[in-house]
Amino acid sequence: MSEPASSPLTLPKGFQTAALAAGIKPSGKSDLSAVVSDTDCVWAFAGTRSTTAAACVTRNREVYAAGGPVRALVVNAGNANAATGKRGERDNADIADALGSVLNVDMDGVLTASTGIIGHPLPMDRVLSGVEHLPEDLGTDAAAFATAIMTTDLRPKTASANLPGGARIVGVAKGSGMIHPDMATMFAFVFTDAAVDGPGLRAAFSAVVARTFNAVTVDGDTSTNDMAIVLANGQAAEVALTDFLPALETVMRDLARQIARDGEGATRLLTVRVSGALTEAEALTAARTCCVSPLLKSAVHGNDPNWGRVIMAVGRSGAAVNIEGMTVAVQGNPVFAGKPLPYDDAAVSQSMKAEEVIFEIDLGVGGASGEAWGCDLSAEYVSINADYTT
Amino acid sequence: MSEPASSPLTLPKGFQTAALAAGIKPSGKSDLSAVVSDTDCVWAFAGTRSTTAAACVTRNREVYAAGGPVRALVVNAGNANAATGKRGERDNADIADALGSVLNVDMDGVLTASTGIIGHPLPMDRVLSGVEHLPEDLGTDAAAFATAIMTTDLRPKTASANLPGGARIVGVAKGSGMIHPDMATMFAFVFTDAAVDGPGLRAAFSAVVARTFNAVTVDGDTSTNDMAIVLANGQAAEVALTDFLPALETVMRDLARQIARDGEGATRLLTVRVSGALTEAEALTAARTCCVSPLLKSAVHGNDPNWGRVIMAVGRSGAAVNIEGMTVAVQGNPVFAGKPLPYDDAAVSQSMKAEEVIFEIDLGVGGASGEAWGCDLSAEYVSINADYTT
Secondary structure, eight states: OOHHHHHBBOOOOEEEEEEEEOOTTOOOOOOOEEEEEEEEEEEEEEOOOOOTTOOHHHHHHHHHHTTTTTEEEEEEEEOOOOHHHHHHHHHHHHHHHHHHHTTOOOGGEEEEEEEESSSSOOOOHHHHHHHHGGGGGOOHHHHHHHHHHSOOSSEEEEEEEOOGGEEEEEEEEEEESSSSOOOSSSEEEEEEEEOOOOOHHHHHHHHHHHGGGGGGGSOOOOOSEEEEEEEEEEEEEOOHHHHHHHHHHHHHHHHHHHHHHHTOOSSSEEEEEEEEEESHHHHHHHHHHHHOHHHHHHHHTTTTOOHHHHHHHHHHEEEEEEEEOEEEEEEEEEESSSOOOOOHHHHHHHHTTSEEEEEEEEEESSSSSEEEEOOOOOOHHHHHHHHHHO | OOOOOOOOBBBOTTTTEEEEEEEEEEEEOOOOEHHHHHHEEEEEEEEEEOOOOOHHHHHHHHHEEEEEEOOEEEEEEEEEEOSOOOHHHHHHOOOOOOOHHHHHGGGGEEEEEEEEEEEEEOHHHHHHHHHGGGGGOEEEEOHHHHTTTSSSSOOOEEEEEEEEEGOOEEEEEEEEEEEEEOOEEEEEEEEEEOOOOOOHHHHHHHHHHHHHHGOOOOOSSOOOOEEEEEEEEEEEEEHHHHHHHHHHHHHHHHHHHHHHHHHHHHOSEEEEEEESSSSSSHHHHHHHHHHOOOHHHHHTTTTTOTTHHHHHHHHHHHHOOOOOOEEEEETTEEESSSSOOOOOOOHHHHHSSEEEEEEEEOOOSSSSSEEEEEOOOHHHHHHHHSSSSO
């Protein structure tokens, strides 16, 4: 199979990228890549809360806590370097050290990310040899980077936004399976040449993650390697956080929806909008519980307007609900308002044969709202995952 | 299709059952049934914690809180009578009232249970006409009852145990999909002619439920109608709780495993044993999170010893773990002990082609243990659920 085509997307000012096939993926596709800024970046980070987090997440979290600037990010796809013991921790640090050496940057200025199978040591000879050659072929196309970080993704995922003063935001993500981020994400890397307030960005980042990447689910399985990073090198223009954060959220939301749509085996995007909740957190929980329900996902796959599964999923989410005041609509068709409403089964089923299937739910107890994204569950998901290692 | 064959199983002394086809299931199979004791029963109950629980759960919970004895249980399959508004509540009460009338028992001595599709009013003319005819054909075979309460179950589920003094316990359950009980269960009805201490039984029941039905998962979706009930009419012999509770747990555990094995689309039983946990609750959570993981379930389906997915699932469960002291074995083959262990991929994969696939996990932090049960995820699950209503 050839790699998927993607339109070129120029990185913000001062950022460059390189990718090559180091021989980690058995397919021989590109699997090792880096993004480098030629000046220091302020940054923000969110990593998985999994108690079995991979070495890359643990180390990036430590670097983040230290508070210094960073210059580069190196990513390998095809091997998660998770559950690989002390050797995995050393390998991860060695990769940061190696890229730091060739770039002449301190290793604390280099972040790492690994994705792929869990529990296999990295082929370090090939990885380190690849890292040495990375800086030989630096370019500015974010799409090449987006392609190199893919595993079972079918499409590279990029999004961008323009900011006041000519600054830009470019985001890149990967997703597919084991997608149910917990206060972090799959991989989402966002680059900007805006000069922004670093402490303010750090403080605001987790709320933006909660409404975007943490509102995505493919299968309810939280990866050991999830992370979201934004790097700002300040080379273009100063941008106030009040302008920057909405643009950042738009880019992250766009990437989050792309991840859901490209979930393993997915044939369509599932969007669940919850209103009338007591709090935004409860709205997001109810919406995401609907998106992760295999019964609702199967119904979406079969164009089956089985809204009873929405009632079930909301009920198990724990969000406060007043069922007598609760309403549910499928693709704009009201189907429940405290009791079942009459509707045309065939017509609603037909309306579900769309690229995006939208459920709107009002919990009838408050004024908060939230939105989550998932995908349908197909037999293809099972066949992709029943034989991943062997 | 003919109904599945099952061996007759006599109910404990003083209990009788009847079942008929009231016309709720489109298939014309038996769908309305009751179990009646000819004397008062002490009892224990656990119902779903779903915030959108069905009328039968809500009413039984109220009857339980009132503290009186009960005499009968009436069950319909094919319609959950959930999310049916005030009408559904009235219909549910009317069913209890109708059976109470023909049995000449107060309606507060009649429990109800409904299972099937959510959001459709019951065909009350057919249901009430069926209830009137139920007492005409009372018998003592629990298997007929087990068959009448089935929906997409492939096999009726029964289990029994003998007690000192000639008393017996007979349990009946149903499961299939939307199985991830939250402090309750799918349907599990347990009958005994032992005379037991009622308040003691009530007090102990939730702990037994936690280790049995609440340790089962098919798809992570918690039903609106889950309940577990034990009825004791005391007609055979007095039995101390110290003798009764272990026998009850054995019966409930047997039923729980049958529910997992007969999960929608399942081809084998998945058992996860966790040791070395800080608390029993954490052990059970870690074990059940493994059992619900679609990635691990898919791997089991494909005989793929992809133990990295165990590391992932334990990590997202939130249970405390020391990954350096953690161990994982698949079908008795050690695959991880703080780091990946060498093993024969083909041989371990071959060993997974069994009726039961067992993962043993030690979290390396404490002395508590727990066990959970699930099933593999097959393409069949999707096809069963993609077209349930239409």
